[in-house]
Amino acid sequence: MKANQTLISLKEMRDFYKVCCDEKGTRFSKKEFETFVDCCERDFYQWLRDNFKFFSFENPTATTNTTE
Numbered sequence: 001m002k003a004n005q006t007l008i009s010l011k012e013m014r015d016f017y018k019v020c021c022d023e024k025g026t027r028f029s030k031k032e033f034e035t036f037v038d039c040c041e042r043d044f045y046q047w048l049r050d051n052f053k054f055f056s057f058e059n060p061t062a063t064t065n066t067t068e
Contacts, residue, residue: 013037 017036021028 010037013040
């Protein structure tokens with residue numbers, strides 16, 4: 001894994017959000033976009049926590065890659 005690598009950039013999120021607004025026929029709002037990003041961040045954090053619980057506790061035979 002490369003240092004500082006992310007899944008999606010803020011620009012990509014903004015582009016996605018603008019397309020969705022266009023498809024829905026709503027006006028793009030910077031404030032609403034920021035709220036959307038906050039929601040995505042909370043959702044992603046919860047997703048990470050849930051996956052960690054599953055990986056760590058429900059899969060005791062799982063191994064981690066130590067070559068990175």
